[in-house]
Amino acid sequence: MAGIATRYxxxxxxxxxxxxxELSRHAPALGILLMDKTKRDQTRRRFKKGYNFSEKQVFALISKQTAGQKKEGAVSNTPDTTQKVEPEEGTVNVKKDVEVIAKALSGTASNASAGLSRLTRLQRELKAFRASKKIISATFIPDITYSANKIQKENRLLRENEGIYYPDHFSLESVKERLDSYVVSNIPDKQALADVMIMLCIRPGEIKDLHIFNENVTGYGKNRDQQDIPRVFRSLEKNEEWAKQLLIWIQEAIFSRQLRDPGKPGVLWFNTFLKKDEFLPEIGKPLLPSSLRKLGAVFAVVSHGSKNLSEAMTIASEALRHSADNHVSPAKNYTIVNYRPRRVSYDRAKAFEFFDEN
Structure with a gap:
């Protein structure tokens, strides 16, 4: 993110x-770009060493956050976008700033898909500060959206051909045995985190906010900045109360810093954990944090014993907490897994391709 700021x-x-x-007029735009203390500190150092800005100039561009703003996760320099912003001589047009930020975010991403993800995050931040639709519209870049959709389609086709392989350690039987044996009075480790993420098809970024109650789930990632609509609880773990206890166990460990947060942007420790030698499948690529979510969807289908394609799709979509109003069957993007029971050879794995009517 510091590179994006220097590009600005x-x-x-x-x-x-x-x-x-003059420099302080650019603080609102940089405030949107730099959303946490680490990024702000890194960029300040870059401005001093790379651009020879003085201490006062650096803090004019990137001011300090108050204690209250840090606690609430607010960006101290963000402009009040609830009011109409009129360009005046010598001032920075907020909409123009956002356009520059959007281009910088997408232009420095590794590919269009990553660029679109950055733009989506920027839109979410602007909405959180009640920016006008006109300002938010400056973040939409049609070429990036088109290219990202093309990449997603190509990746889906690639997954259809290859699928995800997993070692016995992450088979349904092994995961379920560990889930049943955990003692929630103990401190959870990375393995427990991985198992709970599989159990609830959790995205790393939503693990702290997920909430299970009365056969429903809220706080899931796709529901951000929208009405918190409960989704049906569906998991390989059929005991809702036990699943809830395990989730709270992990969440409390993260909040108390006994366990690191896998949803923090840029972290690599969880990827490294999944690439341990004993976790590598005999064929295929190492598992990623995103793979756990997909394994969980397939394991939920197997655990609930679906009788046909339609029921399998329903179970997978519920496990993934997709909207029931989405008739495009988005679950097919997540459930391309070469399923095999523990100790069954890889060549006997069955590819779960729910979109295949045959």
Whole structure:
């Protein structure tokens, strides 16, 4: 993110000869880009060493957050977008700033899919600050959306051909045995985290907010900034109360810092854990955090003993907490897994391809 911020400086021709007043006009845009203390500190150091900005100039561009703003996760420099912003001579047009930010975010991403993900996050941040639709519209880049959709389609076709393989350690039988044996009075480890993520088809970024109650689930990732509509609880673990206890066990460990947060952007420790030698499948690629969610969907289908394709799709979609109003069957993007029971050879694995009517 610091690289994106420095690109903003270059594109806006900022330099150390500008006055504090001139530089401070760009603080709202940089405030949107730099959403946590680490990023802000990194960028300040970059501005000092790379652009020779003085201490005062750096803090004019990136001011300190108050304790209250840090606690609430607010961005101290973000403009009040609830009011109509009129361009005036010598001021920065907020919509133009957002356009520059959007281009910087997407332009520095590794590919269009990653760029679209960044733009979606920016839109979410702007909505959180009640930005107008006109300002938010500046984040939409049709070419990025088109290219990202094309990449997603190509990746789906690739997954259809290859599928996900997993070792016996992450078979349904092994995961279920560990889930049944956990003692929630103990401190959970990375293995427990991985098993619970499989059990609930959890995205790393939503593990702290997920909530199970009365056969429903809320707090899932796709529901951000929208009405928190409960989804049906569906999991390989049929005992809702036990699943709830295991989830709370993991969440409390994360909040108390006994367990690191896998949803923190840029973390690699969980990927490294999944790439341990004993976790590598005999064929195929190592598992990723996103693979656990897909395994969970297939394991839920197997656990509930679906009788036909339609029922399998329903179970998978419920386990993944997809909207029942989505008739495009998005579950097929997640359930391409080469399923095999524990100790069954890889060549006897059955590919779960729910979209295949045959």
């Amino acid at each position: 400086v270059t594109e806006n021709e900022l330099n150390n000869e500008m006055s504090i007043e």
